[in-house]
Amino acid sequence: MNAFVHRYELDTSRPTKGQAARDAAVRALGPAVLGWLVLLGVGFLVVGPLNDFPQGNTVEQWFADQRTSTMNTVSEWLGRFGMTEVVIGVTALTVGILWWRTRQWWFALVPALAVSLQSLLFITSSALVGRERPDVEHLDPAPPTSSFPSGHTGAATALWLTMALLAQRISNPVLRRLVTVVCVAIPFIVGISRIYRGMHGPLDVVFGLLNGLLCVVVAWWYLRRDTSGAVRTR
Structure with missing residues (x-):
């Protein structure tokens, strides 16, 4: 795990x-296509x-019944x-900070690759x-995309899990x-907020999370690196 x-x-x-x-096409885009086929199948x-x-709508209705003006504001933020x-x-x-701090453009591309995929x-x-x-009543304007999978949840997963990996430095x-x-x-938190606000069901959020997680893993793994027998230096 540490090597990854x-x-x-x-x-x-x-x-x-x-x-x-070439590595991005084989090691990131290829697995992402398989994930895309799973999303379509489900x-x-x-x-x-x-x-x-x-x-x-049982879960969605339960969340809708718990709404208060305070929680509406909190969930929006x-x-x-x-x-x-x-x-x-x-x-x-x-991306800009990574490039500046590490001088490694190939590493700085990782967050953008995860989010873009x-x-x-x-x-x-x-x-x-x-x-x-x-x-149920929608608390946000409905975007032109459909409910499955949750885009907000997927985007938050792709970005913030990449940030969690970066935080290990x-x-x-x-x-x-x-x-x-x-x-x-x-x-x-974003996923629960989307259910609370009536924009998605639990299944949408779960597969939004899985979509984002897949993209984080393949983006972080996209470039071949030799980690055999290496010693980590901070």
């Missing part, structure tokens, strides 16, 4: 742009043979961690599946654990 997390510290050798592009199963769960504008802005800032899988699968949003153990816990918690 610290792979860009254990091997800092510079790849050519051609090597990086989505078509839900809206097709399963008839979108005729007895559904928490959901911003998965908003497109926030995700793009934080990703661009992270997630977005590609989400937009295309959502458009093809076309699942209706929950039959923090030398102070207390700060490292604190930042890791916060970053890991954010995608789940």
Whole structure:
């Protein structure tokens, strides 16, 4: 596990742009396509043979019944961690800081790759599946994309789990654990917020999380690194 997390510290050798592009196609895009097929398969199963769960909306309705003006405001602000504008802005800032601090463009690309792959899988699968949003009052304007999978949850997962991996470079153990816990918690908070606000059902959120998680793993793994027998240096 440590070799995976610290792979860009254990091997800092510079790849050519051609090597990086080939690795990204084989080691990131290839697995992402398989994940996309799974998303489509599950989505078509839900809206097709399963008839979108005729007895559904139980969880969504429960959340809707718990709404208060205070929680409406809190959920709106928490959901911003998965908003497109926030995700793009934080990703661009992270890429810039990584490039500046490490001078490793191939490493700095990782957050952008994770977020971009997630977005590609989400937009295309959502458009093809076309699942209706929950039959409860929506607290947010419904975007043109459909309900499955949750884009906000997937984007938050892709960004903030990548940030959790980056946080493992923090030398102070207390700060490292604190930042890791916060970053890991954010995608789940965003997912719950989306259910609370009537924009998604639990299945949408679960597969949004899985979509983002897949993209984090393949983005972090995209470049071949030699970690055999290496000793980590901070």
